[in-house]
Structure formats: C-alpha cells, structure tokens
Amino acid sequence: MSLADQALPYVRAISPYQPGKPITELARETGIPVDQIVKLASNENPLGMSPKAKKAVEAAISGVERYPDQFDLIAKVAERCGLAQNQVVLGNGSNDVLDLIARVFLAPGRSAVFAQHAFAVYPLATLSIGGELIATPAKNYGHDLDAMRAAIRPDTRIVWIANPNNPTGNFVPYPEVRAFLEAVPKDVVVVLDEAYNDYLPPAERVDVAGWIKDFPNLVVCRTMSKIYGLAGLRIGYALASAEVADLMNRVRQPFNVNNLALAGALAALDDDEFLQASYELNRLGMAQIVAGLEKLGLEYIKPHGNFVTFKVGDGAGVNQKLLKQGVIVRPIGGYGLPEWLRVTIGAEPENTRFLEALEQAL
Ligand SMILES: *Cc1c(COP(=O)(O)O)cnc(C)c1O
Numbered sequence: 001m002s003l004a005d006q007a008l009p010y011v012r013a014i015s016p017y018q019p020g021k022p023i024t025e026l027a028r029e030t031g032i033p034v035d036q037i038v039k040l041a042s043n044e045n046p047l048g049m050s051p052k053a054k055k056a057v058e059a060a061i062s063g064v065e066r067y068p069d070q071f072d073l074i075a076k077v078a079e080r081c082g083l084a085q086n087q088v089v090l091g092n093g094s095n096d097v098l099d100l101i102a103r104v105f106l107a108p109g110r111s112a113v114f115a116q117h118a119f120a121v122y123p124l125a126t127l128s129i130g131g132e133l134i135a136t137p138a139k140n141y142g143h144d145l146d147a148m149r150a151a152i153r154p155d156t157r158i159v160w161i162a163n164p165n166n167p168t169g170n171f172v173p174y175p176e177v178r179a180f181l182e183a184v185p186k187d188v189v190v191v192l193d194e195a196y197n198d199y200l201p202p203a204e205r206v207d208v209a210g211w212i213k214d215f216p217n218l219v220v221c222r223t224m225s226k227i228y229g230l231a232g233l234r235i236g237y238a239l240a241s242a243e244v245a246d247l248m249n250r251v252r253q254p255f256n257v258n259n260l261a262l263a264g265a266l267a268a269l270d271d272d273e274f275l276q277a278s279y280e281l282n283r284l285g286m287a288q289i290v291a292g293l294e295k296l297g298l299e300y301i302k303p304h305g306n307f308v309t310f311k312v313g314d315g316a317g318v319n320q321k322l323l324k325q326g327v328i329v330r331p332i333g334g335y336g337l338p339e340w341l342r343v344t345i346g347a348e349p350e351n352t353r354f355l356e357a358l359e360q361a362l
Helices: 023-030 051-060 071-081 094-105 121-127 145-151 174-183 242-251 259-269 272-295 315-324 348-361
Strands: 088-091 111-115 132-136 156-162 189-193 218-223 236-239 307-311 340-344
Touching: 023 315, 051 259, 051 272, 071 088, 071 236, 071 259, 088 094, 088 242, 094 121, 094 156, 094 189, 094 218, 094 236, 094 242, 111 121, 111 145, 121 132, 121 156, 132 145, 145 156, 145 174, 174 189, 272 307, 272 348, 315 340, 315 348
Parallel strands: 111 132, 111 156, 156 189, 189 218
Antiparallel strands: 088 236, 218 236, 307 340
16 A cells, blocks of 8 residues: 555646746756757746836845745736735736636536636646536637636536637637626636736737626736746735635735745836836747748747647657757647647747747757
8 A cells, every 4th residue: 555545536636737847957857958948838028027026036035034925916916917915916927827727716516617728727726626627629729718718517616718729829809708707607707817917019908807896706817927037036926806816815825925026026027127128029920930941841829829739740759859959848648739849939049049940840
C-alpha cells in the first residue's frame, strides 16, 4: 500500500500543469549559454517590466517585515474599472482567483463547463476540489458558446471562458459573449478570463466590467503577468458582484498578494507609456511572425493575444529541433493539439531567431 492510495481519487486523476521550459533548464540540459537562448514559451513581455514598477518594487523592499495591505491597489483597480472596492478580489496571479472561484462554487457532485483547447488552469481548478469537468468540442479551435450553453446541467455552477483564448488565440466577439450571458441560467457563474484583452486593438475592446451590474453571475479575471510584464511577481484580480467577491474573499488567504507585487502593480497600472510601447512591439512582432509563418507555408490560427499558434505536423519533433537551436516555444499536445506549436511574440531579434530556427527545424 502506498500513500498515494490514501489520496483523494480526484487529486490522483489530475494531470500536472506543464509550464514553458525555463531558460536555465535548457541551459543545464544542452550546455547552451543562458544569454544565447530565446524563450518564447510563456507569453511573457519581451520589454520586461515597467521602469516605474521596478522603482516601486525596489522601494517596497524596505517594508517587507510588515504584512501587506491591499487597500491602495484595490482602490486603484476599482476606480479604473468603475466598480466599488468591494467588487475587486486580488490574487497571487490570476490563477489564484480562478482557484478561489472554483472553491466557492464547486465540490464533488457539481460540474463546470469549459471548451476543448481552452486554458489548462480551468480543469485544474475544477478537478482539484472534486468538481466534474464538462468539455465541449471546439469550433474552429475556439469556444463554441452555443455548445457550452447546451452543455450546462442542473448541477453546473461555473462556465469558464478565456477571451482571447490561450493556447489557440481565438477570440469570441463581445456581442456573442453578451448574448451568451443573456442565455445562461442566472445561477451559473460565467468566468470571463481576459488575460489578453490588453492586446486587442483599442477599437475592439469592450468594458465588460460594466456588464456586472446587469449580470451578477459574471466574474471577470485579469492578470498583470502579460502586457504589464509582472509574471514573476504573481498578481492578478477578479471583478465581480459584491456578493460573489465577498464569498471569494472568505476563502482567500488573508495575505495572498505580497508587498512587492502590490507596489509593482500599483505603479504599473499608471505607466501608460510602457503599456503603449508593449502593445506596439506586440503589433509589429505579430506582423513579423505571421509574415514569416506565411513565407514557410504554415497554417496558423488568427491571433488576438501576444502569441501565435501554428501547425507543423509533428509538434513534439519540431519542438525538439528548436530546443537544440536554443529556441524555446510551447508544445501544446497536452491541449489536444499535438500537431501545433505556440510561439510568444518577442522582440524583433528574438522573432528573427525563432523564424530562422523554425525554417531549419522543418
Ligand atoms: C497567462 C494566463 C493567465 C494568467 O495567469 P497568472 O496566474 O496571472 O500569471 C490567466 N489566464 C489565461 C488564459 C492565461 O493565458
């Protein structure tokens, strides 16, 4: 008998999350020097972090003997989103708030709906507390909202939607999301994960936080890991009705976000110049990578975030050949897409390195 036999069966059934390979790990494995490795595997910001945020984090180091106070960041997020402060829940990364939502609404005997090829944290959050996962088939690699609505059962408590989606980059137009909210039962929580909405062209963005007053079952999740360049600090947040936010706060660790993350996020939110530069670099890099993929004759899914998902046939094999050349992208066989790879938009020289290595690998 092993200890594993004593573990909860639904925990034993979980397949572990596979992160992008760290640069240091590839360096250990291949002997390629760290500074010659290009990592385009985790949708990180190639510009690094906002200089203003960096200053604020450095300043916050004196003060770490004190427990954190979330007040200022909550106030700022609430103000920017036009919500009350009791509608904002901070997380240690937005993964944390996804977990909080699951813990409030799911348990054995309850289910959550998510789409095939959608973000891996939804199954993790659902299964880790014994919820049942209902996966609906994708439509053109993206969310099929009609199928998702039809899949809702009496025991369904959450629908997970990433828009744009990771790892496919698909985007459901906002009017369709709104129609979905009109159609789903009011006692089912709809989680709209907007990790990449900062990369949408400004004219295409819609303020969904303003929808919460019409749909108290809507929870909007955002992260500061992507365009804000704070992935390593771990900070994200949820916007919800006051009632749902209160429930999430009851299961939240009291000090889930650390002092440095709070200070960095507060400063980053105000750095419009950095945000604009990040958006612009992504726009140009996207054009570069898409043009390169077209030149190689490769199929790709129309991107809406800071990454492109493209078809190579043997995803694992091509990935190995890229790694040997010091280029890290993301194989997505675990998402049911073994013929595809996902590449994050980098700075121009990184994109060039990637495209050259890819041509070699093919
Ligand atoms: C990257 C990502 C997140 C953010 O995760 P953090 O925990 O905030 O770093 C959330 N949702 C999706 C779909 C993502 O791709």
